Amino acid sequence: RLENKWSDVDTVFLNSLLPAEEDHNYVLKVNREAELPQIDVSPLQGKLLHLLAKIRGAKRILEIGTLGGYSTIWLAKALPAAGKLYTLEANPYFAEVARSNIATAGLENKAEVVVGNAIDTLPELYNELKNVFDFIFLDADKQSYPDYLKWATKLAAPGAVIVADNVVREGEVANVQSTDERVQGVQQFLKLLSEEPRIEATAVQTVGSKGYDGFILGYVK
Template sequence: MEKKWNDVDAVFLNSLLPAGEDHEYVLEANREAELPQIDVSPLQGKLLHLLAKIRGAKRILEIGTLGGYSTIWLAKALPAAGKLYTLENHPYYAEVARSNIETAGLADKAEIVVGNAIDTLPALYEKQKDVFDFIFLDADKQSYPEYLKWAIKLAAPGAVIVADNVVRRGEVANEQSTDERVQGVQQFLKLLSEEPRIEATAVQTVGSKGYDGFVLGYIK
């Protein structure tokens, strides 16, 4: 089945993302820099781009930069005066991402905040509270519950929240899992279910990135 998933992704990619619009140069730079190959796929990047556009996002927060691939998709959805803040714990990853963002001509729109997000989010909150209208979570899954709490504090009414990698190849349904990443997602979902300020759903996905999925939320 995985071959078929890849073949279908290739059809969609060739049909919907013309050559040069998939930002493949960023993925190539990340491979050359020996970063983990865990970027969103081109089709997933375009989905984030379209969701941000549909929302009319002017202020975007991303938690988890890696090499900046999703950052670039999101930043390209911003209007001229828009701004994106992306949080990355690893200085080397941030350095690669900064180079990629500059190559994309987006250095004026995307700012990388280096450090553990749990440590950098409070300072960001002091400067940017209640302003983000699109928030993308794609970092360490065990911290998703804390990231959700901060996302609620930082979000403007009507904000969209997307949380990636929540299926864990189906392990999210395993209540006996000892994997901290799975447990983090499970706790994240529990918090969502108890949070009256958010409407949310989840979508399972298959494709070139395997079997996974994401949560889509709306701040009332």
């Protein structure tokens, strides 16, 4: 089956591209044992986020949707010594697991988990920090992507990179009749993005161990 091939190819790339010190699979193991849903980014996707943040020279990273902190750890490891990452998570139990994983990775001084509905915590973050973020990763509930785009645009510094995950939804994004709120959220997000003059963006469809999906990559002028 095609899905098996995608996973096999992911394994081939992992074996040659991820040295042992970049193996954060212990986090995925902890998350599984803590019975978190297995919806973390894949290792190769985590490394892509890491590299994008590095290429950007990101010093202030915002992540919406922490889960157990797997992508958080990849991103925080791209930060320089004085860099800082804020990650927003609605579920207090997931946030607790993430905090513990972040501490195990030795990143507690760099990565802060903010617990609460991002719709409530984003305005608080804006009041406190304004538009300081040079890298923003959207990965929480897809219904709220339109709101997250508005906040990301406010919180982004000029030159910021925005990545929005899971925008393909196994191709459902092309179904204009979809009644799935998550698909509708992504469709609305795309409409807003097309009307946002400050952001230049593209989309990449992906296959791999996580199936068929994709992400939006944006640059804030």
